[in-house]
Amino acid sequence: MLKMAEPIMHHRHPEFTEILTRVNLNLKYLFQTEQPVLTLTSSGTGGVEATFVNLFSPGDTVIAVNGGKFGERWVKMPKAFGLNAVEIKTHWGKAPTQDQVLDALRLHPDAKAVYLVHSETSTGTATDIKTLAAVIREHSKALVCVDGITAIGAHEFRFDEWGIDACVTGSQKGLMIPPGLAFVALSQRAIQAMETAKLPRFYFDLRKALKSHGANDTPWTPAITLVIGVDAALQMIREEGIENVWRRHERLATALREGIRGLGLKLFSDSPSFAVTPVWLPEGVDWKVFNKTLKGKYGITIAGGQDDYAGKIFRISHLGYYDELDMTTMLSALEMTLSGCGYEFELGSGLRAAQAYLTGSA
């Protein structure tokens, strides 16, 4: 944060070029790719839009998995651009299956792409990208496009090895800095598709971004301070080692889930994400009181459920610079809050379960 508070520099002076050069290099490491990873000034949604408007032409068919608020957005978005969006709808909390993807590809053999959400934030549900990407690659020529916004830096992800064609992430998730930047990795197949794609684009024209990327520049003024921040974050990730970062997220998510179960609470997702854990609010506990206590008394920000699940579930994030004690701190606040909300359980039972997992004595 303090790096970002230093006096601003101009984005076309050598001091910034040096930073962007290092960022471009370390983003490849983050995505596990030799391909270019482009930096855009926008939210993650803007990054996903960049893939749609650069890879397709009006009328093209794209398949998108909708298993939550973000998947839903990736169905609405291509429609707004005149694409034929085919929806694979999965129940919230369930990941798409191979059969669902294969069925969609059989029904739409002309599909130009399949969009998958690696970690669906609204439901805390992870998709097995490696397996589905292999299935798509084996049975079709469709591009494999991944919303990696809350997954990159939390879940194992190997852009090149898994045969991904486009993957987007945002700055405020696994990269641990404030929102405002999106990052887009593109395969050679995607870069070729860009050349013939006819959807109009300018700000999000990735041909321009790719050309500038070659010179460690950006076509438009970037969010300079955020690039400076992501430079520091990527160096932290590089130092810890990406495999260790993935393992840490899996370990913390597992510990938290053990704690949740230890409290007698029910987990929401069948295929839990390592980035966020949604939990059913126990019968009789009022969401507003619960949330207000956590925030007001303990200073902890959690998220509620969306749409049908508003007031019914709550979501705990553990994405980025978290460690084991953050999980026990969270569980401690959760226990004391639930106790105050009239939920009956043995105080310490969640903490005990999490600690048993973390110390290997489970």
Next chain:
Amino acid sequence: MLKMAEPIMHHRHPEFTEILTRVNLNLKYLFQTEQPVLTLTSSGTGGVEATFVNLFSPGDTVIAVNGGKFGERWVKMPKAFGLNAVEIKTHWGKAPTQDQVLDALRLHPDAKAVYLVHSETSTGTATDIKTLAAVIREHSKALVCVDGITAIGAHEFRFDEWGIDACVTGSQKGLMIPPGLAFVALSQRAIQAMETAKLPRFYFDLRKALKSHGANDTPWTPAITLVIGVDAALQMIREEGIENVWRRHERLATALREGIRGLGLKLFSDSPSFAVTPVWLPEGVDWKVFNKTLKGKYGITIAGGQDDYAGKIFRISHLGYYDELDMTTMLSALEMTLSGCGYEFELGSGLRAAQAYLTGSA
């Protein structure tokens, strides 16, 4: 800067809503409007794109003034979206005239809009928006769209009183914070045009942004820290008073120009901007040596010329939190650098001229 370095908050928690509510209010003051001013996470270029894709349909004619690098961009951009872009080309350093605008409107009576650049950064040239807006309003139904990216907060600008329909600015200019946000003010006519406009849009869909704006929210995750920064900047502007901010910019720009003339140097623009002053590099002075000395020895970042004027002019910015001593500091560094570059003049002559203006003894 330090405000932006504080621990991040969630963009849909009350603490952030409070900030965005104040920002929305103070942006109206900045633009001198009762109309909504929308906050987008993008560079200024993204903000201008938002006006094109929300106000027009494929095939619509728009007139744009091209008198420099940015005006040129506002001709290329509508073309990329299938609009019929009519260019009013002015010589670099010259502002568009009423006759030029009237001629274009006569030749293209179907024009849906005229795009004007209030302060063209590449040439340091200001356009008389008040007069041209009145002329356009009198002779046509075209929307008056203004690139106010480097002008808002430096030049007098009255959105409502002058009858402007769309105006865009960026966070890193008169608003004094890092780049990453764009702000778009829309008139009622523009809001109506939005309803029938057919260009596809999603991330930059201002109908969505307008709806969220009503609830002091944004449709997508905004660049939270930058919004926090702009909140502080707008409060500074409010405290100083917008008229005083405009007067300060005019006064500093004038002082600098007096200093430049005092040194025997030639100004580039016929219609000087209060945001940036371009100056002809004197014969025999090498741009690279000159720039390197200013930066390396005195820590001062200036900009060079673009396109045909690369190596021939240099540009001094005085936009944002500058005061009188910043101008004399700049002139002092300029004098010592020019002296080292072999330019012959009386040391102190620029400073003397600037000080004479500032002290009213000119």
